[in-house]
Amino acid sequence: MKRVLEACQLYRFYHAGDEETLALRGVSLYVDVGEIVAVMGPSGSGKSTLLSCLVGLDEPDGGYVQVCGNRLTRRTEEERAVIRGMHIGILLQSRNLFSHLTVADNIRLKLRQLRSKDESKIRSLLSWVHMEERIDAYPSQLSGGEAARAGLALALCADPKLLVADEPTGEVDLDTETSILRLLDERRSSGGATLIATHSDRVAALADRVITIHDGRIANEFDQPEIRSIT
Template sequence: MTPPAVRAERLFRFFHSGDEEVLALRGVSLELAAGEWLALTGPSGSGKSTLLACLAGLDEPDGGNVWIAGRRITRRPEPARARLRGRHIGMLYQSGNLLEHLTVAQNIRFARRVARQPRDGDDVTDRLASVGLDGYADAPPGELSGGQAVRAALAVALANDPPVIIADEPTGELDEVTERAVLGLLAAHAATGTAVLVASHSRAVARAAHRVLRLRDGHLVDPGEYQGGR
């Protein structure tokens, strides 16, 4: 049986603020299948970003475990987590996805080197064309519009053809037209078998997703299903 692209079991995460202990995650469990697009919603401070960080191996939960493509990413040294993340996960944020001193093409190639995933030949031009950025290979990030920067960041996130994309408010600063275009790109990759997890306040993201989970005070509440893109 093929394992889920992402599986989390009873994740707990707490932080200390002075004498207070803040529970950011309270026993969160979820599964994400290959080709599934899951939207994660909830108010600010509900634990969405903390959950994404734990799923991607950027943060260690205080309890519970995470598996990516059947391989446990929790309870490993950071270099091991980084290797798994580089090979299996594409990360996409609202901003700060690109290294400003590198061109768009160099950002893609750098992502491949970090993940130790060299390629035969160079398909950067084709990859940029697939996200609507023909002719922008040599552009520095500072010359890109907001929508172009998100498209370039998606190309970087997909540099190693990861089986999982994890995105945190990727369309939060985009206009409606550009948001639709970016969501269309994510939907296209989900259709080819990539698992997509997007945390967002956007109703458009929820409508486009196959399923919606809601976080409140570190709990998953009323998971339900939103019959969107299928």
């Protein structure tokens, strides 16, 4: 299978005065085409730090990340933004929505950033997540489940090869979680790769593999890929 995401020996530490916190301790993982991989672990285990490093919103202090064969680490923010825009869809717990824009205008803005003028894509994306009737709503007018689905539509604007999601079902009801899982499963069947940080056993059950992180380390060592030399 073609590898979409590869992270090798990631380290990340933070300083607060004389205190040093090692948030990631040599984390390695991979995601292949058509895979859903769940990352699980207790609060404070390093999941959010890991996701930030994997999508280039944070820079690891050691190791490297490759997305679709492109080195993401140790590049300028402008270079990382280009790679993100081409290959990665990001769904954060904030749902990615600008509060002063309607659902449609949030997606329209993203399409403009992608230099796309295809207005029909707005309705097709919202139809896919069953949100077409809320096209003119503002984020403050959405329920938690609606915001989650609108955020998912926004993350998938560019048809990214990789979706990285942080607790996409964390604040939704059972029916909405079922709907989101069904959408992710549909995406997998068309070759889309997904990495999800989650506490949900239902998300874990959908995943092809579950990686457990604890205290900044991968707990299930068999999920660590073979370490290759950096070229």
